[in-house]
Amino acid sequence: MADSQHTDESNYGYTPSAAWCLVFIVLFSLSGLLHCFQAWRSKYWIVYPTLVLGALTEVLGWSARYWSSQNVLLLTPFLMQISTLIIAPVFFSAYCYAVLGTAIHKLGAQYSILRANWYFIIFITADIISLVLQAIGGGKASASAATGAPTQSATNIMVAGIIFQLVTMGVFIACGIDFCLRAQLGRPYxxxxxxxxxxxxxxxxxxxxxxxxxxxxxxxxxxxxxxxxxxxxxxxxxxxxxxxxxRSGGMAPGATEYAHREHLGRWWLMMLAVGIASAMIFIRGIYRSIELVQGWTGYLITHQIYQNVLDGIPMFIAVAIFNVFNPGYLLPKKAKWGPYY
Missing domain, CATH: 3.90.940 (Eukaryotic RPB6 RNA polymerase subunit)
Incomplete structure (x- = not known):
């Protein structure tokens, strides 16, 4: 019988697979721990409030789904995984914004339609707005589900937050591609x-x-x-x-004067990683938007395979790609702690 802690049937429409949950818990934990070590070794503190925090949020979400796999009628883990897995990508996109902004510092501000510091201000502000909308929507949905009240208005707020994030990421990807092409071809604004x-x-x-x-x-x-x-x-x-x-009248074709070719090539690898991570976040955003528009009993949300393939896997790629294309390996070592590369 339903009470404040249990429901009469699965809120998922299925019972989450314990095996899938454990796989993602292990993968996100390993990636997050490796990021902790890499950031400590290379002294890039920006990794902690972005990639590490995002990986931790993913671990909490998949842990809640594992909890549900043990007792699918419990309400608390269901609400917990909604709130955490919805907002986790915000932290990954924030890191992508930081990398592109700093790449503009290093490769040439003349190739970017926006000034480098505007990437931090505009896109991270947009990320915060998206995070707030999703958190408010998730909190309202949790409260409504706990009392059996309608969740449509709360769902609409969550959808608005995800769509806002999706649009922001789309604009960011367009700006990033534009910058990379102009820098490569030597065509400044x-x-x-x-x-x-x-x-x-x-x-x-x-x-x-x-x-x-x-x-x-x-x-x-x-x-x-x-x-x-x-x-x-x-x-x-x-x-x-x-x-x-x-210097005035002396714009270099592919980088500012002080940059060496080897340094430049390594920055392009970092930008490749940003492109892959951004694409994964964008794909996941499309999936989540359609899922929530369909409602809590829609086709996507009641079939586990979509959660695993269109959310779990893309988000792992988005965070793990920076374990491979890591600034500590690709870029000059820093002598002291700092946010930028």
Whole structure:
């Protein structure tokens, strides 16, 4: 008989497979633990609030499904897996946004339609909005299911959060592809070139002013003063992103001047990983949107194979791809803890 802790029949429409649940618990646990070690070794703290937290959320969700496999009539694990597995991909997408933003720092801001720091502001803000909507919807759905009340309004909020995340990821993927193609082909945005040239000119004027006061160069050593008093700017620091940008009139075709070819190639491997992870998140978002639109008794939600193949596997790929294409292996080692590569 149903009570506040049990239902009369399975809320899933089936009994979750203990074997599938255990496989995903082990896989996400191993990936998360490996990320902990890799981030500690390479000193990239951004991994902890993104990939590690996302992997932990997945472990909690699949653990709840395993709990349900032992007693499918229990309400608590059913509600727990809804809340956790719905929101976990938000953490993985946040990491992808951080990587692309930093890649723009390193490979050339002139090739991106958005400024590098805007990727952090715009897309991570969108991620937070998506997370809040899904959390609110999941909480309301849990409360409604526990009391036997209708869950449609709560489901609609969850769908809105997932669709918002899906649109955000679609825009992000488009921006990422655009950046990669332009950087590879050496086709910068004209308005970005003009912006960077203005920054270079400002830095040059500051260097010349410092040189006129008896300094042999700018305080940061980015300008060289000649015997005739002229000053040549070889690279300037963009105050918005703290990275060097090419000198005025000298945009490099595939990277900023300071980047070496080996470094550049390794960054393309990182961007490949971002592309694969983003595609997995996008596929999963489409599945979840259709599933929730169909309702709690719809075809997708009542057939376990779709949960495993269209959610579990893509999300494992999204987190594990960065164990393989890891900045600690591909990029220069960091001397101290920091968020960026």
């Amino acid at each position: 004209a308005f970005q070139v003009r912006r960077l040239e203005r920054l270079a000119a400002q830095q040059s004027q500051q260097s010349q002013h410092a040189a006129s006061k008896g300094s042999s160069g700018s305080p940061n050593g980015l300008a060289t003063t000649h015997s005739d008093g002229s000053s040549t700017v070889t690279a300037v620091a963009d105050p918005e992103i703290g990275e060097k940008v090419p």
